[in-house]
Amino acid sequence: MCSKTFIRKNRKNKRHQERHWFKLWVMDHYSIRQLSVLSGHSPAKLKRIKNYWLEQSPPECEDCRPFTHLVLDGTYFHKDGCLVTLMHAADQTILSNLYVPKEGFATSLPWLKGLQERGLAPLAITTDGERSALRAIGALWPRARIQRCLYHIQHEGCRWLRTYPGTQAGRELRWLLVSLTSIRSVKERNRFVSTYKAWLGRHRAFVLALPLQRKANFDLKRTLALINNALPDMFHYLMDPGIHATTNALEGWHSRIKRAYRQHAGLSQRHKIQFLKWCSYFENQQKTNNL
Numbered sequence: 001m002c003s004k005t006f007i008r009k010n011r012k013n014k015r016h017q018e019r020h021w022f023k024l025w026v027m028d029h030y031s032i033r034q035l036s037v038l039s040g041h042s043p044a045k046l047k048r049i050k051n052y053w054l055e056q057s058p059p060e061c062e063d064c065r066p067f068t069h070l071v072l073d074g075t076y077f078h079k080d081g082c083l084v085t086l087m088h089a090a091d092q093t094i095l096s097n098l099y100v101p102k103e104g105f106a107t108s109l110p111w112l113k114g115l116q117e118r119g120l121a122p123l124a125i126t127t128d129g130e131r132s133a134l135r136a137i138g139a140l141w142p143r144a145r146i147q148r149c150l151y152h153i154q155h156e157g158c159r160w161l162r163t164y165p166g167t168q169a170g171r172e173l174r175w176l177l178v179s180l181t182s183i184r185s186v187k188e189r190n191r192f193v194s195t196y197k198a199w200l201g202r203h204r205a206f207v208l209a210l211p212l213q214r215k216a217n218f219d220l221k222r223t224l225a226l227i228n229n230a231l232p233d234m235f236h237y238l239m240d241p242g243i244h245a246t247t248n249a250l251e252g253w254h255s256r257i258k259r260a261y262r263q264h265a266g267l268s269q270r271h272k273i274q275f276l277k278w279c280s281y282f283e284n285q286q287k288t289n290n291l
Contacts, residue, residue: 021046022053026275027282029263054271058281060096064120067095069242072127072137073149074103075254077261081269083276084108084133086115087250089126089242093287094253094280099273105132112136124236126244128152129229147237148230151246154180157226160219169203170220177223180234181246189235196227253283 021039024030025046032050036043069089074082084107085097096115100107112120124145127133129152137144154177161174176195183189207224210217237243257279267275 015052018049019053022049022278023282025050025264026260026278027286029260051271053278054267054274057274058278062118064095064115064118067120068123069240069244070095070122070125071244071247071250072125072133073247073250073254074130074133075251075258077258083254083257084111085250085254085280087253089124089244089249091287092249092253093284095120097276097280099276103130103132105135108133108136109139112140116140124240124243126237126247128247145236145240145243146233147243147245148233149245149247150181150183150234151248151251153226153230153234154178157223160223160226162216162219165220166216167206167220169199169207170216172199172203173220173223173227177227183235183238186238189238193231196231256283 021035021041024038025032025035030038032043032046035041035046039046041049067088071087071089072085073087074084076082081099081101082103083097083099084103086095087093088095096111098107098111122141122144124147125137125141126147126149127137128149134146137146157177158174161170161177165171165174176192176199179192183192204224207220210220212218212221237245257276260279261272261275264275
């Protein structure tokens with residue numbers, strides 16, 4: 001009889017078990033000290049677990065063909081960089097994100113091109129109208145519908161017009177913008193468009209003749225240009241229920257991920273980017289499990 005005992009270590013299973021503590025650190029904002037009490041591991045071991053997983057990248061979607069309706073938006077982290085995120089509109093899972101110093105065509109195009117090579121061919125994308133993103137989308141998917149975020153149009157326009165506009169034209173235009181996000185039917189859309197065209201008939205010449213020395217006049221003209229440029233792409237969501245009228249779902253996700261990051265501020269730039277990717281991955285898992 002053999003008197004020897006052999007033990008085989010399964011390192012993959014060990015790493016999988018350790019990832020549980022990493023997930024609690026990422027998603028539930030536990031500190032290393034709190035995890036040490038829960039797990040029985042030393043703080044040094046938990047730091048090694050955390051750093052190991054921050055050096056890894058979470059799995060990415062290899063087949064993007066099912067994703068036809070998307071939401072695209074970016075958010076800045078104290079001027080330290082911008083997180084650009086692509087969300088699947090139907091279930092609000094994160095398809096992909098990119099952390100760059102600044103939004104731009106040179107960074108957006110290769111990122112979206114990589115997704116296109118994995119089969120991404122969207123029918124519609126809701127976006128805030130950032131020009132470099134629109135250029136990249138147009139270069140890759142010229143037939144995709146662009147839905148301009150109604151909240152961004154309303155928010156920017158009302159900010160430029162001020163709370164109390166100094167002209168009758170400004171007051172009427174602000175009143176019109178306030179109603180924008182409440183449009184739910186073709187009839188309401190037609191009323192909005194006809195009211196805006198009537199406003200143009202009454203005030204367009206006056207607005208264009210205003211001197212640009214005053215900031216309020218300049219901003220009134222900016223609001224006019226904003227609406228004119230966005231109007232053709234404001235109401236696609238009325239024709240297709242799969243299209244989001246705003247980027248609010250993604251804005252809410254950005255708020256949550258920023259709160260999560262603030263609990264672990266001080267990460268290196270590389271670990272910060274990996275942390276944001278793992279946040280996306282774990283939240284997608286939670287949403288999938290809840291379906």
